[in-house]
Amino acid sequence: MFAKPRDVDLRIDARYVMPVEPAGVLEDHALVVDAGKIAAIVPRADAERDYRPAQHVELADHALIPGxxxxxxxxxxxxxxxxxxxxxxxxxxxxxxxxxxxxxxxxxxxxxxxxxxxxxxxxxxxxxxxxxxxxxxxxxxxxxxxxxxxxxxxxxxxxxxxxxxxxxxxxxxxxxxxxxxxxxxxxxxxxxxxxxxxxxxxxxxxxxxxxxxxxxxxxxxxxxxxxxxxxxxxxxxxxxxxxxxxxxxxxxxxxxxxxxxxxxxxxxxxxxxxxxxxxxxxxxxxxxxxxxxxxxxxxxxxxxxxxxxxxxxxxxxxxxxxxxxxxxxxxxxxxxxxxxxxxxxxxxxxxxxxxxLGLDAHIGSLQSGKDADITALRLADVETLPLYDPVSQLPNAAGREHVTDVWIAGERVVESRRLTRIDSPSLLARTKAWQARLA
Ligand SMILES: [Zn+2]
The missing domain is CATH 3.20.20.140 (Metal-dependent hydrolases)
Structure with a gap:
């Protein structure tokens, strides 16, 4: 007998997932998100079988870390x-x-x-x-x-x-x-x-x-x-x-x-x-x-x-x-x-x-039940290849320019390096106006 796939909001497939707790790196896993929380972190094949996501994001060259x-x-x-x-x-x-x-x-x-x-x-x-x-x-x-x-x-x-x-x-x-x-x-x-x-x-x-x-x-x-x-x-x-x-x-x-x-x-x-x-x-x-x-x-x-x-x-x-x-x-x-x-x-x-901050019951690691605060970094470019140890690459070779996507409570607030909630041109214009006043 097979259970029906569960309807969920989001599935993110990534080359690497670093939950932080436990320490280590999961390869070719999917992070399943529902109602703003992490529902599961499972091998891709299991995600394929067990979940039917409303949205599916494929990040084949990326690492997912806790926000x-x-x-x-x-x-x-x-x-x-x-x-x-x-x-x-x-x-x-x-x-x-x-x-x-x-x-x-x-x-x-x-x-x-x-x-x-x-x-x-x-x-x-x-x-x-x-x-x-x-x-x-x-x-x-x-x-x-x-x-x-x-x-x-x-x-x-x-x-x-x-x-x-x-x-x-x-x-x-x-x-x-x-x-x-x-x-x-x-x-x-x-x-x-x-x-x-x-x-x-x-x-x-x-x-x-x-x-x-x-x-x-x-x-x-x-x-x-x-x-x-x-x-x-x-x-x-x-x-x-x-x-x-x-x-x-x-x-x-x-x-x-x-x-x-x-x-x-x-x-x-x-x-x-x-x-x-x-x-x-x-x-x-x-x-x-x-x-x-x-x-x-x-x-x-x-x-x-x-x-x-x-x-x-x-x-x-x-x-x-x-x-x-x-x-x-x-x-x-x-x-x-x-x-x-x-x-x-x-x-x-x-x-x-x-x-x-007293928030470790909710954030700080990628674990089922915690809020889906997730950062994706692309680790397949000139600055980050070859890639022998993805964790070591983060402080030693990668930089914030490799951050591509960010979710907070399951909401995608950065999508392919674009802010989804903030109007960047008007923010930059206001910043320049402040610069003129403060100088
Ligand atoms: Zn200070």
């Missing part, structure tokens, strides 16, 4: 890409970025910049990002328009900006943004105190109370520069991370962004509290911030994700590039060519990011 997760960015800052390069962090922020933000950042700036960033991320195979910027409600509008998954960090500072006058106002605006978009299936929200040095103890304590009561993640830039650590030791007699631990901020919902300058006690804290670290190799190198101890963190079992940071300090929202940079940087830092091999980098760029 890449960019675990730290400020997408609206894409409008500031390249406006002030080759400067140390403090001078870059204080002389070039903060003055322009005070003058120009508005709902329109955030919407247009975030849409530009989302477009770039989608074309780079990134299906989910962790954003942190002013006006998160306008970023949310842009992500909804792009069809992209995003966690929005509600910004919190103790310094006044045109967005909010004090910590109360930041918190109130952040909660209003979450309330406005809480039904949006691809969006989630976290608390994003900017950094230990821009947020005082009293505000941190309030953030911790809200995070506990509402079960929200806390994400913050921490231990990014040597100067930050030295000033914290002088003022608080503790490292930035030890201070946040004293204030109750650390735990499995704590996302430590950068975490470059850690001492042994800081690493013990991250391990004991089950915190997540977002490694931003490109940004750390460009701003000469230092080298995060990623190999040591992974050896101790800390979950590490990859982030691009904002395009003003990188200058590309490109997680495939971050995989390559993270691998090379770790090898140079440890003197060990075997550290951070390709399959580890792929895991950090997908499941590591999903775990940091």
């Amino acid at each position: 890449l997760v960019n675990a730290h960015t400020h997408a609206a800052m894409t409008l500031l890409r390249g406006i002030a390069d080759d400067l140390p962090l403090a001078a870059w922020l204080e002389t070039h970025i903060w003055p322009r933000e005070r003058r120009f950042v508005s709902p329109e700036f955030v919407h247009d910049g975030t849409l530009l960033g989302a477009a770039e991320m989608l074309l780079s195979g990134i299906t989910c990002c962790n954003d942190m910027y002013f006006h998160p409600e306008d970023a949310a509008r842009a992500y909804e328009q792009a069809g992209m998954r995003a966690m929005l960090g509600r910004p919190i500072l103790d310094v006044p900006t045109p967005y909010a006058a004090d910590a109360d106002a930041y918190l109130a605006r952040g909660f209003a943004a979450r309330d406005a978009f809480k039904q949006s299936p691809r969006l989630s929200f976290s608390l994003a105190p900017h950094a230990p040095y821009t947020v005082g103890d009293a505000t941190w304590e309030r953030v911790v109370v809200y995070a506990r009561q509402l079960d929200l993640s806390i994400q913050t830039h921490v231990a990014e520069t040597r100067r930050e650590v030295d000033e914290s030791l002088a003022t608080h007699h503790q490292t930035p991370l030890a201070r946040l631990d004293r204030l109750g901020a650390t735990g499995p919902n704590f996302i430590a962004i950068h975490a470059v300058h850690l001492d042994a006690h800081d690493i013990d804290l991250l391990v004991a509290q089950g915190c997540h670290v977002v490694h931003c190799a490109g940004s750390n190198m460009k701003l000469a911030s230092g080298i995060a101890p990623v190999s040591a963190l992974l050896e101790r079992g800390v979950n590490v994700a990859l982030g691009t940071d904002g395009a003003a300090s990188n200058n590309r929202l490109d997680v495939l590039d971050e995989m390559r940079l993270a691998g090379l940087l770790a090898k140079v830092a440890t003197g060990d060519a075997a550290t951070l091999p390709a399959h580890t980098l792929l895991r950090l760029a997908t499941l590591g990011g999903a775990q940091a």
Whole structure:
């Protein structure tokens, strides 16, 4: 007796499928999608027999990977890409970025910049990002328009900006943004105190109370520069991370962004509290911030994700590039060519990011029952042949120009390198208009 083929929405046949969990590569398999979720990953012959898809996509020269997760960015800052390069962090922020933000950042700036960033991320195979910027409600509008998954960090500072006058106002605006978009299936929200040095103890304590009561993640830039650590030791007699631990901020919902300058006690804290670290190799190198101890963190079992940071300090929202940079940087830092091999980098760029964002039950690997967030890369061109090891090819030879198709919750948001939801000519025209104003 044979069961009738099951009607499903989509079947994608690919030369290689890399589920990430379990590790390894499946050859000549089909990924079956129904109602936005992965229904099965099976050999093509089985798919032929068992499923009747409404749509069938044949990607004979491609690899399918889980959608890449960019675990730290400020997408609206894409409008500031390249406006002030080759400067140390403090001078870059204080002389070039903060003055322009005070003058120009508005709902329109955030919407247009975030849409530009989302477009770039989608074309780079990134299906989910962790954003942190002013006006998160306008970023949310842009992500909804792009069809992209995003966690929005509600910004919190103790310094006044045109967005909010004090910590109360930041918190109130952040909660209003979450309330406005809480039904949006691809969006989630976290608390994003900017950094230990821009947020005082009293505000941190309030953030911790809200995070506990509402079960929200806390994400913050921490231990990014040597100067930050030295000033914290002088003022608080503790490292930035030890201070946040004293204030109750650390735990499995704590996302430590950068975490470059850690001492042994800081690493013990991250391990004991089950915190997540977002490694931003490109940004750390460009701003000469230092080298995060990623190999040591992974050896101790800390979950590490990859982030691009904002395009003003990188200058590309490109997680495939971050995989390559993270691998090379770790090898140079440890003197060990075997550290951070390709399959580890792929895991950090997908499941590591999903775990940091608390979304690993839904995304981060290609598994039945998870949301169908899928990136397809063509690996049959001059730059990617010969092909002996498809996983190794991703960080070491392929680039985002090889991303051809992207699905989010089963919806094809990039088709043969074309954005399906975003009108590219009008996006480019708006970006040029912003360039004229910001220059
Ligand atoms: Zn950042």
